[in-house]
Amino acid sequence: MQQNASITNDPPNFSPKNSQRPERSEMATNASQLKIHRFHSAIEAAELFLSLGFLWEIVQLSAGPLNGVLKIRRSNEMVCLSVRCNRSMLFHGGRNCSYVPFCLEMNHAFQHRVRGEPLIPCGLYGFHLNLSDVFFQTEAGAHFSIILIPRTRIQQLGALDPAGTLMDSISISNNVQLSQAMFQAWIQLVDNLLNEHASGGIDMDQWNALLLESFEPPGLDELSPLRSMTYRCGIVRDVVRWGIENNRQPISLEDLGRTIFASRSTISQSCREQVGIGPMALLKQIRLQQVQHALRHRDQRRVLACNTVQVVAHHFGFHSRNHFARDYRNLFGEAPRQTLARSAA
Secondary structure, X not given: OOHHHOOOOOOOOOOOOOOOOOOEEEOOOOOOOOEEEEEOOHHHHHHHHHOOOOOEEEEEOOOOOOOEEEEEEEEOOEEEEEEEEOOOEEEEEEOOOOEEEEEEEOOOOOOOEEOOEEOOOOEEEOOOOOOOEEEEEEOOOEEEEEEEEEHXXXXXXXXXXXXXHHHHHHHHEOEEEOOHHHHHHHHHHHHHHOOOOOOOOOOHHHHHHHHHHHOOOOHHHHOOEOOOOOHHHHHHHHHXXXXXXXXXXXXXXXXXXXXXXXXXXXXXXXXXXXXXXXXXXXXXXXXXXXXXXXXXXXXXXXXXXXXXXXXXHHHOOOOOHHHHHHHHHHHHOOOHHHHHHHHHO
8 A cells, every 4th residue: 555645534444455566657755745555456445445544445337458556745734636547436435534626527428427417518616615525436547537635624614605605515516517707727837746757835825715716606696405315226236345345255236235125126226326337246356366466465465375377266256267257258358368478576
């Protein structure tokens, strides 16, 4: 885990997993310096987010070798990060309650979903004060950014707003549609912060003005109140959770349905509607990426007491060598022995 990228207010139960560190490129230890981390699997991405206080489960949805970049810069107690990834991914888990996130899609691709709902153009997302979890899906080629602001700083800024618009807004909704000019101002702010040649400082007066202006009336009248996660989105969330927690037992829709109190048809319809694949395929992909993580990282194999492709595959319930090798190649674009060989090199 990338401890040098961690935020000091991480929840106490968050601890690094016992695995090899994802590939990374670091510039310096100064908190205002830009950190660039590269990841090549969904689980490596999850470990990087864990260092920021986000206990997330991430699932690779689209097939092919995964290549992603996470950039992080800290300045004035704020954290700005951006993620680029060439594969569609599903994110689920908890928030770091010490921070309020403000999220935006950087390359005008609006096929992503937040809590089961499609993105709105020029949208700012994720800031509702009372949410304790995240659930969103990104398309292949995604580039999104998250600005993390200490909750105490937001409260201080809200105290300077005589109309109380900011605090009312982020207590009502989880998204706001900005004007094109305002949206571009957010993008420019992020680009300036994450530029490799920038000094890394934030003009706090400029930032405060931008945040307050983003929630000025009449925008407040146009806010959509936070809606409960859609039923089918909740089904997919439960399927993902079940798949991760039951990664060794036989995959059974009957067992799954009894656990999450849903029929087989409801589970199938929900998965196909939300993520484009059936529940059995989704559960298999969750398990395959756990195999991939073990094959990529020697420390993880040591923890599992598994040293060969076949033993790792059996550990996660794959007992047909040919079927496993085919499914692994179809999802990750290479044979499992190739993954293991790179780890051993």
